[in-house]
Amino acid sequence: MASKTADCKNRGFTEIPAHLPPETQILQLQNNRIWRINQNAFTGTPLLKILDLSNNSLSSFAPGAFQKLRYLQVLNLTRNLIHYIENKTFSFLPHLKELDLSSNSIVRLPETFGNSTGNITLLSVKHNKLQKMERVLLESLPNLKVVLFKDNPWLCNCNVFGLKLWLESFLYRGKEFFSLHTMYMRTQPSKCS
Template sequence: MKGYLLLISNVIILIYEVHGCPEKCLCHPPSKTVDCKNRGLVDIPSHLPSETQILLLQNNHIWRINQSAFTGAPWLKILELSNNSITSLASGAFQGLRYLQVLNLTKNLIHYVENKTFSSLPQLKELDLSSNRILSLPETLGKNTGNITLLSVKHNKLQKMERVLLESLPNLKVVLFKDNPWQCNCNVFGLKLWLESFLYRGGISDGIICSTPENRKGKDLLKVPYEMYGVCPATAAHVTLASFHHHTSEHRNSLKHAHHNEHGDSSHSDCEPKPKSRPVNLRHAIATVVITGVVCGIVCLMMLAAAVYGCAYAAITAKYHKEHLAPAIEQGSPEEKEPFDSSLA
């Protein structure tokens, strides 16, 4: 038995010598995990075992990711890089990780993300960018990021987010926005429309709380009425509104008419609300009028159908009497006519 255990230990040692385990890290072959957390590392460790699927690098001082950092671990599925000092992400930082599913980059110093950063991650499902210093995000996270189901950008410095970015993630189920200095002006109008549609489809979100302008500070973006955006330029509000199925054309025209009457200039730099905004329940009133009109139309159609049916029935009845009953009366028997004739005599 001792000889058997010795043989197994020698085999394990041989495996480590062949595949290698990074210095200061712990390798767990059964779970294919390399544990390098809390090691004071400043770079991604080299000589990672090629079969590694889980790499734990949190709580270090890593400040950059070279393009070839992970080429030695092509089967990686979970990459934990939280609580480091990463300031930026190069477009090829995750090159070769075509099987990566979970990427955690929370609690770093990232302030900018390029639009091709995650293009080499076609299987990515969870992307956590929370607790960084991100000022803005590109219009796309990459051409192969359609499988992302969870996106977290909370605790950053985002003031807006392009609607096209969120629309490029068709499988998104959870998106986290909180604790960002969101500007609830014309620039966030498209995001508001997308978020409403996302929640309607069953998506999960922690919501967007406005930071500016001052009169909307602390308010939930979803509760800011559409009428408050009546002063926005056509390209920012009315054109977007035209593509959203919840709003009727009459509503759009009324907002546009009010905008041109009360403001000679069609543009407004900070998109402040009008002094006398329309009531919040205007949409409900329009919906009520539309529904009432439809019901009245149906009732009128039913009455018209009944009238047509009555007229047709009367015409058929009259024709029947004319063709069958009248000849019978005119050709009656002499006995039936005799009392009438005798009375005349």
């Protein structure tokens, strides 16, 4: 029986390798130099469940780059060069449970990750440059159990009020864990109306 894991770590790839076995379920692409994901990059590996793209040079994704990955459950994008995530970047990933965007340079997140992302249970945005997060994004993730926010330069002004209300609701519902550990908020004088 063929292995369902493709180990492509530390190979110096600058793009997603072509001609991977179509039965691949785990694709390890960490520690390469991949800088972009094209729209058809995963057409040949529709059964992927775990995709690790950590420690690459990713800064952007083509529209629909992940749309062929209907069975994907874990997406690791840590330690890349991502500055922002477009609306609906992760559309059509109905089985996605873990999304790790830690250790990038993300300055803003969209209002939605996309259609069918309501099954996400873990979201990590640690070590980024986020100053605010839209409440509507968090509310679009009803199954969220673990949220990791630490080490972002949050602004303490009216823009963070929605996040505060969501966090209160999240804690009230007894969700398992969230981390604002070492979260600091810079005070910004403003008038909330």
